[in-house]
Amino acid sequence: MDLETRPYRSVLYIPASKERALEKARGLTIDAIIFDLEDAVAPEEKVAARTTLAEALKRSYGQRARIVRINALESEWGVEDAKAVSEMDCDAILLPKVDSPAHLDALAEITDKPLWAMMETPMGMLNAKEIAAHPRLEGMVMGTNDLAKELNARFRADRLPMMTGLGLCVLAAKAFGKVIVDGVYNAFKDDDGLQTECSQGRDMGMDGKTLIHPAQVEITNAAFAPDETEINLARRQIEAFEEAKAAGQGVAVVDGKIVENLHVDTARKTLARAEAIAALAS
Numbered sequence: 001m002d003l004e005t006r007p008y009r010s011v012l013y014i015p016a017s018k019e020r021a022l023e024k025a026r027g028l029t030i031d032a033i034i035f036d037l038e039d040a041v042a043p044e045e046k047v048a049a050r051t052t053l054a055e056a057l058k059r060s061y062g063q064r065a066r067i068v069r070i071n072a073l074e075s076e077w078g079v080e081d082a083k084a085v086s087e088m089d090c091d092a093i094l095l096p097k098v099d100s101p102a103h104l105d106a107l108a109e110i111t112d113k114p115l116w117a118m119m120e121t122p123m124g125m126l127n128a129k130e131i132a133a134h135p136r137l138e139g140m141v142m143g144t145n146d147l148a149k150e151l152n153a154r155f156r157a158d159r160l161p162m163m164t165g166l167g168l169c170v171l172a173a174k175a176f177g178k179v180i181v182d183g184v185y186n187a188f189k190d191d192d193g194l195q196t197e198c199s200q201g202r203d204m205g206m207d208g209k210t211l212i213h214p215a216q217v218e219i220t221n222a223a224f225a226p227d228e229t230e231i232n233l234a235r236r237q238i239e240a241f242e243e244a245k246a247a248g249q250g251v252a253v254v255d256g257k258i259v260e261n262l263h264v265d266t267a268r269k270t271l272a273r274a275e276a277i278a279a280l281a282s
């Protein structure tokens with residue numbers, strides 16, 4: 001599966017030190033996993049967590065993308081994390097608190113793995129374009145907890161204080177064809193709040209959302225997948241446009257709205273996305 005078609009609806013963080021959670025993930029309907037060596041692991045457990053993770057990755061996680069978040073390279077663990085993860089059976093390395101492409105350059109010197117960037121600092125927001133343009137970068141992950149901390153912003157249901165940063169990162173990721181997944185929703189027992197935040201992220205163009213608990217998976221998978229109404233509309237748009245084209249016209253009308261070439265492109269992507277999700281499930 002290539003980057004363009006691989007679904008990243010649900011991306012679950014798992015503390016690399018927690019064997020039970022590492023095992024549990026093998027049975028969850030998640031598109032990707034972030035195995036965390038950074039914030040979810042206490043300092044005294046960091047070195048042992050590398051070994052625990054290396055062992056866990058020797059067994060299959062099926063089709064789920066396996067991304068490992070290391071500690072910052074400036075920290076006492078970062079460089080050793082990067083070297084150790086380079087030898088592990090995983091799909092990418094995620095670097096926290098990326099401020100500029102220079103941070104990615106430093107990691108690229110240590111590893112050949114594809115790179116992902118945590119977007120969670122004010123400087124990272126300002127440099128989102130240059131970070132997204134990095135040739136080794138595959139994806140961006142919003143770190144909305146760190147961003148709120150750095151901004152001294154308040155958490156609000158509408159995420160207004162985050163919007164500039166979220167918008168800059170979505171623009172940057174889309175401009176350079178990179179994956180972008182939204183930040184976590186901390187209140188993991190609040191389904192309504194999660195649903196609202198998923199809908200907002202999807203409306204903005206996020207490819208999916210990062211999660212902290214298995215209870216968040218179902219809502220997120222549904223929110224970032226095309227639903228029956230969207231699939232049905234996409235099919236009708238393509239059909240109507242093909243008919244219009246055959247009749248020598250460049251525009252069709254479906255449900256009272258015009259359908260042009262560009263809408264057909266979106267419709268085809270919607271169907272391709274639905275097919276990719278169905279293929280993952282089979």
Ligand SMILES: CC(C)(COP(=O)(O)OP(=O)(O)OC[C@H]1O[C@@H](n2cnc3c(N)ncnc32)[C@H](O)[C@@H]1OP(=O)(O)O)[C@@H](O)C(=O)NCCC(=O)NCCSC(=O)C[C@H](O)C(=O)O
Pocket residue numbers: 012013014015020021022024025036039040118120142143144145146147183184211212213214
């Ligand atoms: C939040 C938690 C500490 C809650 O854990 P727990 O009390 O164990 O929850 P439950 O008893 O409800 O768990 C039920 C079962 O589910 C498993 N479980 C729980 N969480 C996970 C998980 N993340 N992945 C896989 N499996 C999980 C439990 O083991 C139970 O299994 P079983 O006993 O077999 O039934 C906990 O959920 C947790 O630690 N979550 C992850 C926290 C984390 O990773 N934080 C760091 C990432 S967030 C971040 O840093 C974002 C960014 O950088 C930013 O700045 O915003």
Ligand SMILES: [Mg+2]
Pocket residue numbers: 039096118120143145146
């Ligand atoms: Mg963070």
